[in-house]
Structure formats: structure tokens, C-alpha cells
Amino acid sequence: MTDVLIVGAGPTGLTLAYDLARRGVTVRIIDKNAAHHHGSRGKTLHPRSLEILEDLGVADRIVADGTAHLMFRKYFDGEYVSDIDPFAGDGPAPDAPFDSGVFIGQWRIEEILRDRLAACGVQVELGAELIGFVQDADGVTATLTDGRRIQAAYLVGCDGGRSAVRNTLGLPFEGHTEQVQAMVCGDVEAGGISRDYWHQWFTPDGAIMLCPIPGTDSFQLQATPEPDEQGNPLPPSLESFQRLFDHHARTAGIRLRNATWLSTWRVNVRMVERARVGRVFLAGDAAHVHPIAGGLGMNTGIQDAYNLGWKLALALTGQAGAALLDTYDEERLPVAAWTLQITTDRLNRVLEAIKEPGHGVEAAAPPTVGQGYRWSSLATGAGNEILHPGDRAPDAPCTDRMGNRIRLFQLFAGPHFTLIGFGTAAPAALREVMDKHGDLVRAHAIGAERSGLRDTDGHARRAYGIGGDALVLVRPDNHIALITEGSDSHAALAFLDGLRSQPGSRHPHIAPDAGVTL
Structure with missing residues (x-):
């Protein structure tokens, strides 16, 4: 089993x-x-x-x-419009x-x-x-x-x-499912097309895009499909890809070849x-x-x-x-x-x-995903002006006592909870939690006088919105479980005790559950 x-x-x-x-x-x-x-x-x-x-x-x-930082090269009606990096200006940042x-x-x-x-x-x-x-x-x-x-x-x-x-x-x-909204996709080779850009050709009746795939000679092709007499998408093929390219890109002398992974995608x-x-x-x-x-x-x-x-x-x-x-x-x-x-x-x-010339062809930054679960029952207590329980835990550079650089993400890496203690009183609280839950938690003091890590240029305190002493418990998936002011370990102990207080396993590898038979 x-x-x-x-x-x-x-x-x-x-x-x-x-x-x-x-x-x-x-x-x-x-x-x-x-x-x-x-x-x-x-x-x-x-x-x-x-x-x-x-x-x-x-x-x-x-x-x-x-x-x-792949550049998006935009065209409309066969004419060059712009080169855009949708991630420009995003960092990297300490957090x-x-x-x-x-x-x-x-x-x-x-x-x-x-x-x-x-x-x-x-x-x-x-x-x-x-x-x-x-x-x-x-x-x-x-x-x-x-x-x-x-x-x-x-x-x-x-x-x-x-x-x-x-x-x-x-x-x-x-x-x-949108029957009328579909896209044909495939991997093709295209001699004469620069591999430094994701080429995106728009026309009032559709679009075709060629994105270079690293480590190959191929581009990923995405396009509005050709319709049949009833208006349904024609199956993708090298021949239809070429017709679509000629229609939307309007670039003479470019021949597509070696089409693989042909697919039709519906919304x-x-x-x-x-x-x-x-x-x-x-x-x-x-x-x-x-x-x-x-x-x-x-x-x-x-x-x-x-x-x-x-x-x-x-x-x-x-x-x-x-x-x-x-x-x-x-x-x-x-x-x-x-x-x-x-x-x-x-x-x-x-x-x-894209139905209007010159509009709708600028690259927007992609939506940000993975920022947190503030609504979760695992998000305990209040936050501060910067962070709340449930949020993604930020990164920050620190140094150890020998002056070696270490990032918070390096401390978080692995299957454990991480308890960070800010301030001179933190080590005692961290030891108390570790004594009881050392199999679940790794603890690190930041800014203690004789132990722990140094907060390089104050990046950790700024990222976590910490002014004085505080404890921050980070989940194994690097989201914040709780933030507490001061050095009282009670909240962290209560959270971890709560995890264990649910019904225990009847078998070391089978947790009890309200079973459903199908």
C-alpha cells in the first residue's frame, strides 16, 4: 500500500x-x-x-x-508596433x-x-x-x-x-465552453524569424503568434483558426498554419516547416x-x-x-x-x-x-498569482500595515555571524515550519517552541545580540513590517501563519498545538477521515 x-x-x-x-x-x-x-x-x-x-x-x-525577459514584438496589419517586456521594472528586489x-x-x-x-x-x-x-x-x-x-x-x-x-x-x-472562441496551436520551425522575440501579429479578424521555445529550433504557434463553410475551426495542419501566417503576418518569404504537437484549443x-x-x-x-x-x-x-x-x-x-x-x-x-x-x-x-487598428496590442503585465490566503482558517490573528497572516512570506537578505549572506527563502526551503524571532528577547521564545515542536519547526533569531542572523540593511524588518520585537510563523508552503508583537511564544505554541489536537492516525500512514464509498 x-x-x-x-x-x-x-x-x-x-x-x-x-x-x-x-x-x-x-x-x-x-x-x-x-x-x-x-x-x-x-x-x-x-x-x-x-x-x-x-x-x-x-x-x-x-x-x-x-x-x-523575453521581448514581445507586436504588429498590426503587418506593420511593426512596439517591443515590450511585460516584466520590465519588476525587480529583482530584496523581498x-x-x-x-x-x-x-x-x-x-x-x-x-x-x-x-x-x-x-x-x-x-x-x-x-x-x-x-x-x-x-x-x-x-x-x-x-x-x-x-x-x-x-x-x-x-x-x-x-x-x-x-x-x-x-x-x-x-x-x-x-465557448464554441466560437478557439485557437489552433502547434510547434513549428520558421526560418528567417528572429528568436529574440515573441512575435504577435494582429489583424481585425484574428491573430497569429510565434514564441521561440528555448533548447529547440521550434516556435510555439498560436493562431485564430481557419473556419470551414459552417464556421467551425478547421483541424490544425502545417498547410493551414502557413495560410494563417501569410494572412496575419503578411511577411513574404517565410515558410513554416516541421509542424509537431498540433492541437485545437477551445475557451x-x-x-x-x-x-x-x-x-x-x-x-x-x-x-x-x-x-x-x-x-x-x-x-x-x-x-x-x-x-x-x-x-x-x-x-x-x-x-x-x-x-x-x-x-x-x-x-x-x-x-x-x-x-x-x-x-x-x-x-x-x-x-x-484588436478589432481596431493600433489598439489592444500592448503587452500588459501578467496577473499576479500566489499572493496569499488571508481568508483561511490557518491565518491566525492580526497583521500590520505591510503583511497579514495568510500572505506570501517575503524573502530578505541576512548575514550570519561569520558575515556569510543567507536569504530567508533559504531558511524556509524544506518541509518544515519556520519561526522567525525579531529582537533581543527572541531566542528564549524560539527555544520554548523548539522544545515542544522541534520536529515541525526550525527557528531563527534576527537581530539578537549574541546569536542568530543580522538583518542586512533592515530589509527583513521592512518586508515584514516589524518595528520592535516580534515572532513570525511561516508555513511549509511559505505563507504566514501568524505575526505577533513582542516575544510571547503563546500564539505560536497554540497554533502548532492546534494542528496536533485533531484526531490522530490509527495507522502511521493512514489518517482517519469521514470515508466516502463510490
């Missing part, structure tokens, strides 16, 4: 699998495909997702292999180390995550298609097409918009009303799909996984009660609803604006 069975080996499933594996949770990850895909697909990682991937130890490889999104093919992101997962002894099981499962108070039994059965304490569906897990649960996928705006049923969870596109405007799909799925991983691990090891798992729905469903709304609004603005 495994602790967690993950269905779907895209970025969401792989992020969750590695996050669990590094915490000592036994995990299996299956995918119905017979081989790993090599399409560019989701190609943009936003700064918050890069922060998550830094915690997982893969951001350096992704940044090295990808392209940051935010990544000053740009990174453009990189999804296949490469998955390769890097698979390598990281393999270092934990876990391989993706290909050609393993789920056809059903049942669950009870003790676990889940999944059945594959070849008749094999897999028993797990929990199952997580990361299997995309047509999720077999969601369909087996019978959960409605509320929303709508879907859908989400589930709950992402947990008993011991079964949904994450990523299995739980919510939305327009591609802003490039939030893969990023939202990665952040789903990051939110769920530490909660499953604590429940499975008995360090927290299974009630902690209820906060996954509580925190992530509002984010999904916000994402559906903002991407729909963004797409509609673009579609309306």
Missing part, C-alpha cells in the same frame, strides 16, 4: 509527487500515455511558481534552460528574487521534475490508465485498464480537463465546487480550466500541488489531524474562481481591442 497515488504526470502531478517524496511520503505517479510528450504546451512560469520550484531545488536549472517569468517548453519542465523525483527513487509509471476507484474510511483502491489494482491512503487527480478522477467522483464541472471556463471528496483530491486542470490569457494554467496547478503536499504529509505522518486537509478546498477554490474571472476578462478585452 502506498501513501498517495497521483494520477497524471504533468507539472502539477510531478510537483506534488516530489514535494511528498522529499517529505518521506511513499508515492506512486501514473500516466495513461505510453510515452512522455515533447510539445511546448504551457510555456510560461511566473515568478511565484519559480519561488516554489526554488524550494523544490529545480529553479536554477529551469532559469538556465529558459528565457527571462522577491525573480524579476521575470521564464519561458520554457513544458516538456523540459517535466523532464527536470522527473529527474528530481527519480533521485528520490520514484519513476513515472507510463501506460497506466485509471478506469475507476472505490474508497472507504481506510483508503482508496484504484483499478487500471489492465486489471491491476493500487491501494493508497489518498488519491490525487492531476489528470487534466477531461479528468477520469473527477468523472469517477461524479463532480459537476460547472461553467461553459473553457469551468471549475468544481469542491476539490476534495473523502480521500480523493483534484488539482490543476482537473479542478479548474480557464482562458489562456495571462498564462496562469500551469502556474495555478503547481500552486495547487504546493498547497496540498505539506498538508497530506502532516496528516499521513500523524503530525496533524486530517481536518487540516479541509483547508485545501478552503484556500485553493477561491483562487481558482479568481483565476477564471480574471482570465476571462483579460481575453474579452483583447478580443475587443
Whole structure:
């Protein structure tokens, strides 16, 4: 029996699998495909997702292999309009180390995550298609097409918009599909087109875009599809891509070639009303799909996984009660609803604006995702003018007693809570918490006279809005659990005691739950 069975080996499933594996949770990850895909697909990682991937130890490889600050080159009716960097002016800053999104093919992101997962002894099981499962108070039994059965304490569906897990649960996928709004996509080579830009040609009746995919000779093509006689999108092909390019780009002598990963994408705006049923969870596109405007799909799925991983691990090891798992729905469903709304609004603005020459073709900064959960029951107490419980915990540079530079994000990295104490009285409070909860927490004093870290140029105090003495408890997913003035450890102890006070596990790897049989 495994602790967690993950269905779907895209970025969401792989992020969750590695996050669990590094915490000592036994995990299996299956995918119905017979081989790993090599399409560019989701190609943009936003700064918050890069922060998550830094915690997982893969951001350096992704940044090295990808392209940051890619210029968007805009055209209208074949005429050059402008070059825009949508991330210009964003940093880097002491509290935010990544000053740009990174453009990189999804296949490469998955390769890097698979390598990281393999270092934990876990391989993706290909050609393993789920056809059903049942669950009870003790676990889940999944059945594959070849008749094999897999028993797990929990199952997580990361299997995309047509999720077999969601369909087996019978959960409605509320929303709508726009039959008239579609896009054709593919990976193509295009000699004579500069690879220093994401080229975006707009005309009053549509658009075509070519984005260079690092590490390849290909561009990702996105375009308004050709209609047939009934107005339905024609299937994508190299020939139709060339006709679309000639029509929208109006650039003579450019021939597209070697088209791979051909796809038609329709605008879907859908989400589930709950992402947990008993011991079964949904994450990523299995739980919510939305327009591609802003490039939030893969990023939202990665952040789903990051939110769920530490909660499953604590429940499975008995360090927290299974009630902690209820906060996954509580925190992530509002984010999904916000994402559906903002991407729909963004797409509609673009579609309306491009109808008029010279309008709607400027690159806007992508929406910011992953900033916090102020509404959560895990956000305890009041905040200050800068931060509130539930917010993303900022980074800041510090130095140790030897003068070595160390960032707060380096202290946060790993499967633990982090307790930061500001001021000279902090060490005593930190020791009190560590004495009781040292298996859950790592503690660091900032600004103590003879121990701890020095706040380089006051960046940490400014980022956290701290004037005098204070304690800040940071969750394993680098969001703030609480901020307290002074050096009283009571609030931090009460929070951590509360995690443990829920019903304990009847088995070291099975947390009790109100079981649902399907």
C-alpha cells in the first residue's frame, strides 16, 4: 500500500509527487500515455511558481534552460508596433528574487521534475490508465485498464480537463465552453524569424503568434483558426498554419516547416465546487480550466500541488489531524474562481481591442498569482500595515555571524515550519517552541545580540513590517501563519498545538477521515 497515488504526470502531478517524496511520503505517479510528450504546451512560469520550484531545488536549472525577459514584438496589419517586456521594472528586489517569468517548453519542465523525483527513487509509471476507484474510511483502491489494482491512503487527480478522477467522483464541472472562441496551436520551425522575440501579429479578424521555445529550433504557434463553410475551426495542419501566417503576418518569404504537437484549443471556463471528496483530491486542470490569457494554467496547478503536499504529509505522518486537509478546498477554490474571472476578462478585452487598428496590442503585465490566503482558517490573528497572516512570506537578505549572506527563502526551503524571532528577547521564545515542536519547526533569531542572523540593511524588518520585537510563523508552503508583537511564544505554541489536537492516525500512514464509498 502506498501513501498517495497521483494520477497524471504533468507539472502539477510531478510537483506534488516530489514535494511528498522529499517529505518521506511513499508515492506512486501514473500516466495513461505510453510515452512522455515533447510539445511546448504551457510555456510560461511566473515568478511565484519559480519561488516554489526554488524550494523544490529545480529553479536554477529551469532559469538556465529558459528565457527571462523575453521581448514581445507586436504588429498590426503587418506593420511593426512596439517591443515590450511585460516584466520590465519588476525587480529583482530584496523581498522577491525573480524579476521575470521564464519561458520554457513544458516538456523540459517535466523532464527536470522527473529527474528530481527519480533521485528520490520514484519513476513515472507510463501506460497506466485509471478506469475507476472505490474508497472507504481506510483508503482508496484504484483499478487500471489492465486489471491491476493500487491501494493508497489518498488519491490525487492531476489528470487534466477531461479528468477520469473527477468523472469517477461524479463532480459537476460547472461553467461553459465557448464554441466560437478557439485557437489552433502547434510547434513549428520558421526560418528567417528572429528568436529574440515573441512575435504577435494582429489583424481585425484574428491573430497569429510565434514564441521561440528555448533548447529547440521550434516556435510555439498560436493562431485564430481557419473556419470551414459552417464556421467551425478547421483541424490544425502545417498547410493551414502557413495560410494563417501569410494572412496575419503578411511577411513574404517565410515558410513554416516541421509542424509537431498540433492541437485545437477551445475557451473553457469551468471549475468544481469542491476539490476534495473523502480521500480523493483534484488539482490543476482537473479542478479548474480557464482562458489562456495571462498564462496562469500551469502556474495555478503547481500552486495547487504546493498547497496540498505539506498538508497530506502532516496528516499521513500523524503530525496533524486530517481536518487540516479541509483547508485545501478552503484556500485553493477561491483562487481558482479568481483565476477564471480574471482570465476571462483579460481575453474579452483583447478580443475587443484588436478589432481596431493600433489598439489592444500592448503587452500588459501578467496577473499576479500566489499572493496569499488571508481568508483561511490557518491565518491566525492580526497583521500590520505591510503583511497579514495568510500572505506570501517575503524573502530578505541576512548575514550570519561569520558575515556569510543567507536569504530567508533559504531558511524556509524544506518541509518544515519556520519561526522567525525579531529582537533581543527572541531566542528564549524560539527555544520554548523548539522544545515542544522541534520536529515541525526550525527557528531563527534576527537581530539578537549574541546569536542568530543580522538583518542586512533592515530589509527583513521592512518586508515584514516589524518595528520592535516580534515572532513570525511561516508555513511549509511559505505563507504566514501568524505575526505577533513582542516575544510571547503563546500564539505560536497554540497554533502548532492546534494542528496536533485533531484526531490522530490509527495507522502511521493512514489518517482517519469521514470515508466516502463510490
